Amino acid sequence: xxxxxxxxxxxxxxxxxxxxxxxxxxxxxxxxxxxxxxxxxxxxxxxxxxxxxxxxxxxxxxxxxxxxxxxxxxxxxxxxxxxxxxxxxxxxxxxxxxxxxxxxxxxxxxxxxxxxxxxxxxxxxxxxxxxxxxxxxxxxxxxxxxxxxxxxxxxxxxxxxxxxxxxxxxxxxxxxxxxxxxxxxxxxxxxxxxxxxxxxxxxxxxxxxxxxxxxxxxxxxxxxxxxxxxxxxxxxxxxxxxxxxxxxxxxxxxxxxxxxxxxxxxxx
Amino acid sequence: xxxxxxxxxxxxxxxxxxxxxxxxxxxxxxxxxxxxxxxxxxxxxxxxxxxxxxxxxxxxxxxxxxxxxxxxxxxxxxxxxxxxxxxxxxxxxxxxxxxxxxxxxxxxxxxxxxxxxxxxxxxxxxxxxxxxxxxxxxxxxxxxxxxxxxxxxxxxxxxxxxxxxxxxxxxxxxxxxxxxxxxxxxxxxxxxxxxxxxxxxxxxxxxxxxxxxxxxxxxxxxxxxxxxxxxxxxxxxxxxxxxxxxxxxxxxxxxxxxxxxxxxxxxxxxxxxxxxxxxxxxxxxxxxxxxxxx
Amino acid sequence: xxxxxxxxxxxxxxxxxxxxxxxxxxxxxxxxxxxxxxxxxxxxxxxxxxxxxxxxxxxxxxxxxxxxxxxxxxxxxxxxxxxxxxxxxxxxxxxxxxxxxxxxxxxxxxxxxxxxxxxxxxxxxxxxxxxxxxxxxxxxxxxxxxxxxxxxxxxxxxxxxxxxxxxxxxxxxxxxxxxxxxxxxxxxxxxxxxxxxxxxxxxxxxxxxxxxxxxxxxxxxxxxxxxxxxxxxxxxxxxxxxxxxxxxxxxxxxxxxxxxxxxxxxxxxxxxxxxxxxxxxxxxxxxxxxxxxxxxxxxxxxxxxxxxxxxxxxxxxxxxxxxxxxxxxxxxx
Numbered sequence: 001x002x003x004x005x006x007x008x009x010x011x012x013x014x015x016x017x018x019x020x021x022x023x024x025x026x027x028x029x030x031x032x033x034x035x036x037x038x039x040x041x042x043x044x045x046x047x048x049x050x051x052x053x054x055x056x057x058x059x060x061x062x063x064x065x066x067x068x069x070x071x072x073x074x075x076x077x078x079x080x081x082x083x084x085x086x087x088x089x090x091x092x093x094x095x096x097x098x099x100x101x102x103x104x105x106x107x108x109x110x111x112x113x114x115x116x117x118x119x120x121x122x123x124x125x126x127x128x129x130x131x132x133x134x135x136x137x138x139x140x141x142x143x144x145x146x147x148x149x150x151x152x153x154x155x156x157x158x159x160x161x162x163x164x165x166x167x168x169x170x171x172x173x174x175x176x177x178x179x180x181x182x183x184x185x186x187x188x189x190x191x192x193x194x195x196x197x198x199x200x201x202x203x204x205x206x207x208x209x210x211x212x213x214x215x216x217x218x219x220x221x222x223x224x225x226x227x228x229x230x231x232x233x234x235x236x237x238x239x240x241x242x243x244x245x246x247x248x249x250x251x252x253x254x255x256x257x258x259x260x261x262x263x264x265x266x267x268x
Numbered sequence: 269x270x271x272x273x274x275x276x277x278x279x280x281x282x283x284x285x286x287x288x289x290x291x292x293x294x295x296x297x298x299x300x301x302x303x304x305x306x307x308x309x310x311x312x313x314x315x316x317x318x319x320x321x322x323x324x325x326x327x328x329x330x331x332x333x334x335x336x337x338x339x340x341x342x343x344x345x346x347x348x349x350x351x352x353x354x355x356x357x358x359x360x361x362x363x364x365x366x367x368x369x370x371x372x373x374x375x376x377x378x379x380x381x382x383x384x385x386x387x388x389x390x391x392x393x394x395x396x397x398x399x400x401x402x403x404x405x406x407x408x409x410x411x412x413x414x415x416x417x418x419x420x421x422x423x424x425x426x427x428x429x430x431x432x433x434x435x436x437x438x439x440x441x442x443x444x445x446x447x448x449x450x451x452x453x454x455x456x457x458x459x460x461x462x463x464x465x466x467x468x469x470x471x472x473x474x475x476x477x478x479x480x481x482x483x484x485x486x487x488x489x490x491x492x493x494x495x496x497x498x499x500x501x502x503x504x505x506x507x508x509x510x511x512x513x514x515x516x517x518x519x520x521x522x523x524x525x526x527x528x529x530x531x532x533x534x535x536x537x538x539x540x541x542x543x544x545x546x547x548x549x550x551x552x553x554x555x556x557x558x559x560x561x562x
Numbered sequence: 563x564x565x566x567x568x569x570x571x572x573x574x575x576x577x578x579x580x581x582x583x584x585x586x587x588x589x590x591x592x593x594x595x596x597x598x599x600x601x602x603x604x605x606x607x608x609x610x611x612x613x614x615x616x617x618x619x620x621x622x623x624x625x626x627x628x629x630x631x632x633x634x635x636x637x638x639x640x641x642x643x644x645x646x647x648x649x650x651x652x653x654x655x656x657x658x659x660x661x662x663x664x665x666x667x668x669x670x671x672x673x674x675x676x677x678x679x680x681x682x683x684x685x686x687x688x689x690x691x692x693x694x695x696x697x698x699x700x701x702x703x704x705x706x707x708x709x710x711x712x713x714x715x716x717x718x719x720x721x722x723x724x725x726x727x728x729x730x731x732x733x734x735x736x737x738x739x740x741x742x743x744x745x746x747x748x749x750x751x752x753x754x755x756x757x758x759x760x761x762x763x764x765x766x767x768x769x770x771x772x773x774x775x776x777x778x779x780x781x782x783x784x785x786x787x788x789x790x791x792x793x794x795x796x797x798x799x800x801x802x803x804x805x806x807x808x809x810x811x812x813x814x815x816x817x818x819x820x821x822x823x824x825x826x827x828x829x830x831x832x833x834x835x836x837x838x839x840x841x842x843x844x845x846x847x848x849x850x851x852x853x854x855x856x857x858x859x860x861x862x863x864x865x866x867x868x869x870x871x872x873x874x875x876x877x878x879x880x881x882x883x884x885x886x887x888x889x890x891x892x893x894x895x
Contacts, residue, residue, distance in 0.1 A: 033816055036816055037816060040816075153813065156814050156815070156818065157814070159816075160322065160323070160353075161352075161353065161356060162323055162349050162352070162353060163349050163352075165349075168834055169795075169796060169832045169833075170793065170794075170795045170796070172793070172796060172797045172800075172880065173795070173796050173800065173827075173829065173832070176615075176616065176625070176796070176797060176800035176801060177626055177800070178625070179597060179620070179625070181592040181594075181615065182615070182797070182878060182880065184880045185878060186592045186594055187593075191880075193795075193880075194793035194795040194797075194880050194881070195793060195795075218833075221794060221848075223790075223792065223793050223794065223848075225790070225791075226792065226793050226881050227793070229791060229881075230880055230881055230882070233882070273640055273674040274671055274672070275671060275673065275674065276630070276638055276640060277637060277638050279637050319638075320812075321632040321633060321634050321637060321638065321812065321821065321823075322632060322634060322813075322814035322818070322819075323812055323814075324810075324811070324812045325810065325812075326839065347840040348840065349839070350839070351839060362635075362637075364637050364638065494842065519838060519842075520836070520838065521835070521836055521837060521838045521844070523808075524808075526670075526671035527666065527669070527671075528666055528667060528671075528806065529809070529828070530806060530807030530808070530828070530830065531807065531828070531835055532836075533830070533858060534844065535857070535861075536773070536776055536777040536780065536853075536857045536861075537772065537773040537777065537856075537857040537858070537860040537862075538773035538774060538776070538777050538861070539777075540857070540858060559777060559780060560844075
């Protein structure tokens with residue numbers, strides 16, 4: 001490949017903050033198209049794929065992981081400065097994901113004692129948050145981990161110069177499009193589908209399982225109170241429901257404000 | 269399957285592009301298939317669904333009058349996924365169109381009447397087609413008054429064309445008035461020095477306030493951002509315009525253009541309108557009957 | 563024209579339908595009921611069912627379907643599914659709903675995809691088994707007067723078969739040996755069975771003049787109360803046999819040249835439904851969307867209400883919003 005051809009390709013970098021690197025892995029798992037896909041980009045950094053890394057200006061930066069340390073924050077700000085587009089990939093980068101499940105519930109000091117037995121914040125951590133809390137994010141690709149198909153379509157859109165299309169409707173839509181029986185209505189399962197961002201093609205309800213919310217609530221449209229109410233009616237205890245909601249969405253205001261009703265005793 | 273599908277987009281070529289503002293370009297299109305050219309008729313106020321394969325479709329109103337078969341002009345603001353992609357196209361490139369759709373303005377009904385065209389921002393695009401139609405059939409219409417509200421000189425669409433009308437319109441019995449929001453805009457200020465009764469700082473409603481207009485034998489035709497209608501209609505009704513004398517063209521999410529996809533539905537159960545099919549041109553009377561239309 | 567088919571001959575009758583297309587019928591899927599599924603074994607057919615979650619509109623306006631293959635240079639090429647289908651066991655409410663969809667999809671700008679499948683599908687109706695959620699007698703859709711090829715009205719040991727089209731007549735002709743003429747006793751029984759069926763539809767919604775009431779009640783507290791418990795999940799729309807909103811999305815392949823234009827069902831309860839490019843949303847709040855949905859359902863197209871009283875939106879609402887109850891509260895009667 002000539003130097004000029006390479007120059008026309010978007011320069012990209014894939015970066016990890018605090019997280020499991022599972023989202024990078026999902027991109028690498030696009031086995032059928034991986035070679036073709038990667039050949040369309042000029043990859044300057046991709047931790048999971050190659051030790052090669054170049055600290056340079058980028059057209060697009062993909063960031064996974066939450067911001068939970070000073071180091072994360074510094075890295076993130078550096079990426080933002082050097083990149084025309086910054087795309088949060090995976091729930092950790094979008095909203096903090098499972099790392100945020102106890103945010104505003106237990107302090108960092110309490111967590112230090114529970115985990116390390118010392119109160120001092122030796123790792124200089126703070127409550128994990130999505131990257132959008134600190135820098136401008138151009139697009140978000142949710143999921144824990146991200147969906148391969150969705151990521152591929154997003155990359156294709158970007159290559160074509162278009163904004164990626166990410167659903168802003170709930171999993172219920174995909175259940176109905178697929179004709180999957182509703183696990184809440186048919187079986188009284190504690191499905192979070194009504195408030196969770198679609199894009200997984202209702203993977204779990206399609207297997208008869210209740211949605212655990214791994215793609216995070218729909219920003220600006222989540223009726224968490226209604227979910228609490230709907231599951232209460234089906235016999236679930238407040239604590240169970242709230243923990244379930246917090247699992248992937250501890251950073252959402254409308255989930256944080258949900259309080260356990262006194263004497264709430266579900267039988268499940 | 270050989271059945272002709274009237275909803276399949278037709279191929280068109282861009283024959284010319286004019287950059288009008290930082291966010292708006294004027295595209296000149298030519299239909300490619302000669303068989304479809306003959307069947308392609310449009311009237312002022314109608315719109316097209318413009319496609320970029322692989323990106324999507326957007327409803328765009330046609331901004332000129334049909335002169336030659338199969339040729340048309342679209343003034344497109346860069347505002348979303350599709351229009352951004354259209355803005356990346358160059359002269360000679362192709363795009364795909366469906367239509368024309370919508371009812372359009374009642375040009376026949378308005379014959380032998382004076383016309384008062386009131387536009388804000390990009391709203392001038394469909395009204396330009398009304399203006400051009402009336403000028404093409406000049407003897408069929410009475411006096412024409414155009415009131416155009418812009419943010420500033422650099423955001424003024426069809427600038428040369430309209431400045432000519434501003435200065436020389438009287439020869440054609442056309443009064444062209446301009447309102448500009450940015451009071452510091454020097455070029456607009458110069459225009460207001462040139463003709464203080466025809467160009468003033470303020471919103472388009474200011475032009476209505478400061479101009480002698482009567483509802484007698486007149487139709488008002490309005491197009492602009494949704495917020496504008498309320499104020500313009502208030503001014504007009506205060507001056508004695510009846511709800512049936514005021515025509516306006518509405519914006520909605522018109523995904524299919526043919527009254528199927530449902531996104532442009534508006535109203536309450538006793539008057540549901542598909543803006544794409546029942547409109548996009550409505551009278552103020554329609555708006556009074558249909559909750560949420562205006 | 564009315565004929566008679568003994569229930570014991572139904573299997574044989576069904577087997578002759580194969581020549582008209584793949585047979586789909588109600589097959590038990592969940593504790594709650596049946597879904598229209600391709601019939602591979604006659605034993606799976608459950609003609610005595612209450613309602614499917616997904617209405618038969620899915621055969622005509624598919625939940626997800628590629629409309630065109632696209633190419634950046636060549637444009638769009640239609641993808642048409644012209645396979646032949648027989649829908650066996652469609653209820654009156656759902657047939658009436660299809661008649662409503664026809665008005666939208668077969669009008670001045672016919673939708674070729676819908677039209678092709680409508681023309682390639684045989685519809686055989688069957689009498690229903692109403693439950694407490696059915697209110698079709700209120701919406702004037704408890705009987706289908708047209709929109710089917712055959713209609714099987716159940717009586718004790720047989721069906722009174724109404725022939726609704728030439729295609730239906732053709733099926734009857736091919737089954738001459740098992741098709742009889744109804745006797746006077748059969749007709750008496752038919753009346754009894756109809757009365758029995760109708761007596762089971764006890765839920766009543768007074769739709770007389772509801773349009774005025776809804777328009778005047780746009781700020782009634784009931785809208786906000788229900789918007790507060792509504793997820794905005796769109797389930798009500800997606801299971802509705804008369805809801806027909808769709809969205810269209812272009813997908814590009816990695817070659818950035820070829821792709822597909824895909825249509826999928828949409829819902830007016832979703833926040834982007836009335837959102838235009840540039841960010842202006844004509845129904846930004848859930849309460850506006852809820853009001854719009856109820857109004858759309860209670861509006862009329864050519865004097866027919868856009869609701870057929872099937873009860874699906876209530877049954878399948880995860881927030882337990884009761885369609886009829888909400889309207890009763892608005893009516894305050």
